[in-house]
Amino acid sequence: MIGISEIETAAGRIAGHVVRTPTVPSPGLSELLGVPVTAKLELLQHTGSFKARGATAKLLSLGEAERAAGVVAVSGGNHGIAVAVMAAALDVKATIVMPRSAPARAVEIAEASGASVRLTDDMDGAFALMTRLQQEGLTLVHPFDDPVVIAGQGTVGLEFAADAGELTDVLVSIGGGALISGVAAALRALRPGVRIWGVETEGAQAMSEALAAGGPLPVALSSIVSTLSAPAVSQLTYDHVSALVTEVLVVPDREAVRGSLELAEHAKVWAEPAAGCLLPAARQVRERVGDGARLGLVVCGGNATTGDMIAWSRRFGLR
Structure with a gap:
């Protein structure tokens, strides 16, 4: 707790x-x-x-190797925006996974911040892709399980x-x-x-x-x-x-x-x-x-x- x-x-x-x-x-x-x-x-x-609060707290807690690997986040919109924008401010490369149902504005803001945005058919698929990217070496910034x-x-x-x-x-x-x-x-x-x-x-x-x-x-x-x-x-x-x-x-x-x-x-x-x-x-x-x-x-x-x-x-x- x-x-x-x-x-x-x-x-x-x-x-x-x-x-x-x-x-x-x-x-x-x-x-x-x-x-x-x-x-x-x-x-x-x-x-x-x-969402900027939790994203910033996590990004600032990362070690050098975790930062260098780049981060991945899954989001229905707001967490993705926060991680993308705050990662850019802290010079960390970010990949954001969102379902196609996410607001178009969220996708646009994340991309404009320099993040790589990956879209999936639904939220279940977004979480699955997030897990695969984490297994490939990206540092996870989970929206809530952290x-x-x-x-x-x-x-x-x-x-x-x-x-x-x-x-x-x-x-x-x-x-x-x-x-x-x-x-x-x-x-x-x-x-x-x-x-x-x-x-x-x-x-x-x-x-x-x-x-x-x-x-x-x-x-x-x-x-x-x-x-x-x-x-x-x-x-x-x-x-x-x-x-x-x-x-x-x-x-x-x-x-x-x-x-x-x-x-x-x-x-x-x-x-x-x-x-x-x-x-x-x-x-x-x-x-x-x-x-x-x-x-x-x-x-x-x-x-x-x-x-x-x-x-x-x-x-x-x-x-």
Whole structure:
């Protein structure tokens, strides 16, 4: 299990390389949900998501031989962008493996950063190719099954605990589970009374299915939210969530897209559906907790184009 000391070490390591993103009360979301809401704006991070933290922590931990070999990462979008951009900044050669369903913008940014991008038919194929490239000698920067990466993502929770006012409940999106594992570890140490809720989209339910089964297992992926679409969580992230997280809530893709539109309208931030899914989940938490709720939202990323949002809105009949 990752502890606060590992997270504080990661914070010191990545300081100067990543942004200490704003933690702000949101009057618009507070009015919308009927209770005070504070947002941690990780979409303002380098590369548009929290992923820069874990990628930077891992890259800075590598020895000379590991750096010289070059790194490989698998991603539904944001982790690939982060590894490509931060590797270029640190003069490390990167290969990024993504499914063809990954956002075109993610592929473009990774390639523009100088990374070699390899596309596969689906996420299962992307993880398989990642494993082969690692076996061929590239250094793996795993999106979630790595304690250094989890500690890096945990710096989000370290900052949230220091900068937010009173909180009763914090909501965090889940893909492979590194972000919520790190945030939960930090908050449990620094704000032990706060409940942590995970949020997934239907068709990207690797953590909730693992919790129901008693351990990680492969899941079928069908969500439009590629940045949350891990084919399985790891034992490491499962252990953290099962021990530290109150519950994992699952919301439909349509409501995640609606949440992104509501974040734009009410919070004035441009968030991808991986963050938009927090709003329908926040409504569930608010109903269960009651009027005394003080909600914190980790707005994890903003790497959706206007074209993406228009297409999804039309698909689901949203305005």
